[in-house]
Every structure is written in structure tokens, then in C-alpha cells.
Amino acid sequence: MLEKNYTLEWLDFIINVTLNEGKTDVSTLSAKQLETIVAKAQEEKDRHISFLKHQSFHLDSRRKIQLLIRQYHASLVMLLDQAYENTSRAESGMEILRQALVSISTSLDELLGFVENRFHEYLSLDERVPAAYLAQVKREMLDRLELLRQEFFVRVDNRVLTDMVLQSLHYFIYDSEKRPISFREVFYKKDLLSGLEKISQQEDQQTLHQAVVELLVYLNFNTRSFMNYYTQKLAQKINAYGAVHEKMTELLLAYKEFNQMHRKPAVKLNPHHADLKKVLGNWFAQEITYLEKKHQWDVLPLQNQQQQAPKIKTDPFKIMCFLSVDQIALVLRAMDATRVVKAKSLNAVVQTIAPYLSTPRKEDISQESMRNKSYAFEEGDKAVVIRMLEGMVNWIKEY
Structure with missing residues (x-):
């Protein structure tokens, strides 16, 4: 079969044996040899990407595709985990070796990213993430988050909203060592960070706040603090209107906008909490019912009643x-x-x-x-x- 001609055997040997100082005297590797290995690793990455694209179109069942993708993903995670460990073991005086390991890790990370982004629906997201891989993910996320904190969050100019996002990401980066972390949680935090980075490229500062809110709705950021924040901001806006019918109009428009916001399927920040869409949908329904009853029981003075008597609606x-x-x-x-x-x-x-x-x-x-x-x-x-x-x-x- 075609699958047997394209395995991770070469990358496995290079990372687990050739560049593993526990099994090989890595100091004997020349700069030329390391350069060749790095170039070959890049070629292997490109070849595996092409292979996976081809297989996704030619395998005749979802089960076979799922099996192939899960095997690839599990192997790549273990290889990347070992590559990070090799890099951490490299002695400070062996800078050429360290650079080669970083380059190979980058190629592996790009291949893994391709698998996760292109074939995420085939992955088993509830498996525990290996420690070295998780540590590297956290380091990368911390650097990216610091850039956002210094520039983007200042432009959003709403500490309450940005602090909620920061708290969620900080909890993942700093406090998750005390508990097992699944790929589902890692992917969620990656999506959240990537979404914030994309919004940060917008030039119009007036749109940033709403863009962050829509991102959190899209990712089902179902914390009680965000739900309270969203409803409080909306209530303040609606209560600024005096007449009940004006409040109702604004509430209905807000409900329409909320329903039209995009949502990523099968995604939730906290799997043990209620879905954001259901909670906020119930809030809208209750507020609409309340305003309807309030409008129904409004008492008009006699003068207004007499003026409106001929205009009784029979619609x-x-x-x-x-x-x-x-x-x-x-x-x-x-x-x-x-x-x-x-x-x-x-x-x-x-x-x-x-x-x-x-x-x-x-x-x-x-x-x-x-x-x-x-x-x-x-x-x-x-x-x-x-x-x-x-x-x-x-x-x-x-x-």
C-alpha cells in the first residue's frame, strides 16, 4: 500500500537515535552533517504534507483516514516531545547542534500544525498532552501573549474584558501543571490566541471591543464572568432609552445581532459549564417577555385613553x-x-x-x-x- 512507502521512519531515527545524546555521541557530528540533516528534515516535512493531502482524497473510508491521521498525530507529538528534550539537553557550547535541533523541531511543529488544522475532526482531542510538548506550547504562547498585552489590549481600552481573556490564558500557562491537559484544551487556547492576534491587525480602534466579543462568542467562551459582562453592557445600553417600546426595539435588534454571530461547532471553553448560546439565549427570552408584560400593563391617563379610543387596533x-x-x-x-x-x-x-x-x-x-x-x-x-x-x-x- 501507499501508506507503507511514506512513514516517519527517517525522522524517528534522526530524533530518537542520531540527535539523542543518550544514544549517540552527538559531538562527533560535523556542521556539514547537521546542515544536511536539517535540509532533509524540511524535505520530509513537505513530502509528508503532500502524502497526507493525497491520502485524504484517495482512502475509501472515513475510518481509514481517521486511523492514518491519528497514527501520524500521535507519532509526531512523541517525536516533537523528544526533539524538545534533545534541545534542552544540548550543551551550551554546542550552538550548531542546538540550532539544528531547533530547525528540525520547527519542521516537525509545522507538520504537526498542518495535521491539526487540516484534519482536526479526525483527532482524539481528549488524550493527555505530553509534558515536553506542552511546555514548549506554553513558552511560545507566553511570548505571543506578552506582545498582545503590551500593545493590543491597551488599544481595546477595556480592562474588564481583556482581564477575563488574560486570566483564562494565564491559568492555562501557569496553573495547568497541577492537572492533566488535553489536546482539546490546547487547541482551544491556540484558537483564542490566534483570533486575538488577527483582531490586533485591525487599524480601526473603535471596532476592537466588538471584535473581541464576537471572537469569544464564536469560541463559546462560557465563563460566568463573560456572560455577566455581556448582559450588563447590553442592559446599560438598553436602559438608556426611556419608553418601553424603544427598549424593546433595541433588545430585539441586539438579540438578532447575537443570533447572527458565527459560532465554531463543538467548541466550549469549559466543558462542565452551560453553553454560552443557551444561557444568553434564555436571558434574551426572559428580558423580552418582561418588557412585553411591562408594555401590556402600562396605565395611560384618561386624556390619552380618550385620544386613543378611536384607534383601537383590530389587527x-x-x-x-x-x-x-x-x-x-x-x-x-x-x-x-x-x-x-x-x-x-x-x-x-x-x-x-x-x-x-x-x-x-x-x-x-x-x-x-x-x-x-x-x-x-x-x-x-x-x-x-x-x-x-x-x-x-x-x-x-x-x-
């Missing part, structure tokens, strides 16, 4: 929908086309449903407008509807 009860009219039209068109609903025509579907719907921006939806919009859609509206449907699918799977 049917409406359900608030957080999609725009264009997006609702797209959903109805799809339901009609896929026979989720049955009616004489699409126009009949619109005429039946539209009178009972409203949006945060339109209390009364024009049936004619909705019918016309059901025949031409913008890409942005399609993307919003797709995200909404994906969210429904994920909710059903988790229910």
Missing part, C-alpha cells in the same frame, strides 16, 4: 421575526419550493403568513413587496438565512 396578533422582509421572503420561497408547506401558489403562502409577521423595523409587512422580493435575492440575505438554518440544525443536534 391580528403578530409574531416578531428577526429576519428582514427580503430574508423572510427567501425562507418562504424555499419552503414552497421544497414542499415543506403546501399551497396553491407562492402568492398564497405569502398572503397567508405575512399578515401575522412583523420585523424590528416593519410592524406591517406589505404582501406585494414580499411577493416581489421572493423572486430576487441578494447574496448577503442568502448568507444570513443559511446561518440561521445552520443554527437551527445545531440546536436540534444538541437538544
